[in-house]
Amino acid sequence: MLKFFEPNKIFSVTSKVQKYILFIFIIVISIGLMEALILSPEDYKQSHSVRIMYVHVPAAWISLSIFTFLTIFSLSGFIFKNRNFFLIAKSLAPSGFVFTIIALVTGSIWGKPTWGTWWAWDARITAMLILALFYLMYLIAWRIFEDKENVFKITTLICILGLINVPIIKYSVDWWNTLHQPASINILSKSTIHSSMLFPLIIMTAAFALFSLLIFLMKYNTELIKIKNKGLDRL
Amino acid sequence: MINELINMNGYGLYVWSAFGFTILSFSTLYLIIRTQYLKEKDKFVAKFGALDSKKSEAAKSQTIVKEILSSSQSI
Numbered sequence: 001m002l003k004f005f006e007p008n009k010i011f012s013v014t015s016k017v018q019k020y021i022l023f024i025f026i027i028v029i030s031i032g033l034m035e036a037l038i039l040s041p042e043d044y045k046q047s048h049s050v051r052i053m054y055v056h057v058p059a060a061w062i063s064l065s066i067f068t069f070l071t072i073f074s075l076s077g078f079i080f081k082n083r084n085f086f087l088i089a090k091s092l093a094p095s096g097f098v099f100t101i102i103a104l105v106t107g108s109i110w111g112k113p114t115w116g117t118w119w120a121w122d123a124r125i126t127a128m129l130i131l132a133l134f135y136l137m138y139l140i141a142w143r144i145f146e147d148k149e150n151v152f153k154i155t156t157l158i159c160i161l162g163l164i165n166v167p168i169i170k171y172s173v174d175w176w177n178t179l180h181q182p183a184s185i186n187i188l189s190k191s192t193i194h195s196s197m198l199f200p201l202i203i204m205t206a207a208f209a210l211f212s213l214l215i216f217l218m219k220y221n222t223e224l225i226k227i228k229n230k231g232l233d234r235l
Numbered sequence: 236m237i238n239e240l241i242n243m244n245g246y247g248l249y250v251w252s253a254f255g256f257t258i259l260s261f262s263t264l265y266l267i268i269r270t271q272y273l274k275e276k277d278k279f280v281a282k283f284g285a286l287d288s289k290k291s292e293a294a295k296s297q298t299i300v301k302e303i304l305s306s307s308q309s310i
Contacts, residue, residue, distance in 0.1 A: 033254075037240070037254070042244070047246055048243035048246040048247070049246040051246075051254075052253040055257045059257070098260050098261075098264045101260065102257050102260050105256050106253040106257065109256070110249065112249060113249050211261060214265075215264060218268045219268050219271075221272060222268070225276055225278075226275050229275065229282060
């Protein structure tokens with residue numbers, strides 16, 4: 001199974017599938033934007049401001065998912081003694097950071113018409129800001145530490161500490177009184193969101209996931225070429 | 236119809252700025268990663284071109300090197 005994570009094999013696949021993913025992403029995002037901005041209904045309480053949900057919620061979901069994968073791959077690097085897992089984790093981080101920033105900024109824009117403020121030290125918003133800081137620390141660690149063994153240890157430590165924050169973000173609305181409403185979408189029980197709003201939300205989430213996959217593949221290939229460049233220097 | 240789409244009952248500024256920020260972030264991230272990718276690829280091709288025939292044969296025996304070179308020809 002670990003043979004699947006051999007850089008040679010991954011590179012040949014990743015360089016070929018990028019253009020197809022970009023093509024599918026453009027189609028899915030076009031349908032998603034059409035649904036989110038034109039076809040989906042306005043909310044009876046929030047009116048058209050509810051449309052911000054179609055970028056805010058998928059961005060938050062994807063940023064949390066990426067951070068979880070980041071930790072899994074970093075830990076796998078140590079467990080299986082495979083450096084390629086660290087490379088995969090490193091390549092996931094830029095899109096995760098950007099999605100966290102999108103979630104924070106669009107949340108702030110949504111907060112103004114809904115709560116009357118751009119920012120509040122609400123449990124979920126604060127936890128999301130902390131997640132952005134963990135992403136930032138992770139990216140900076142890769143830049144400032146020269147020694148590979150040190151950077152593997154430090155980035156994994158950042159991931160483990162940051163992962164504690166992930167369930168806090170998810171359950172903060174249940175544990176504390178926050179400005180955020182409790183989750184409207186539940187996998188195990190019936191969702192409280194109407195299908196006319198759920199459909200565009202799913203489409204936009206799919207588009208965001210495709211975009212993060214595209215960025216990951218491009219970044220991963222860049223990292224592999226960087227390693228090969230160093231290899232040519234040694235020849 | 237168009238005015239309604241732009242104004243959105245007075246929420247247009249919020250909705251369009253949220254979507255605009257998202258699209259801008261996507262484009263910026265894509266361009267940054269794409270530039271880094273092309274820069275590294277060009278560097279690789281230039282370094283490979285500077286190798287003597289013996290070294291370039293040794294490098295070419297690796298599958299990944301062949302893949303990088305073939306993908307840079309297709310650009």
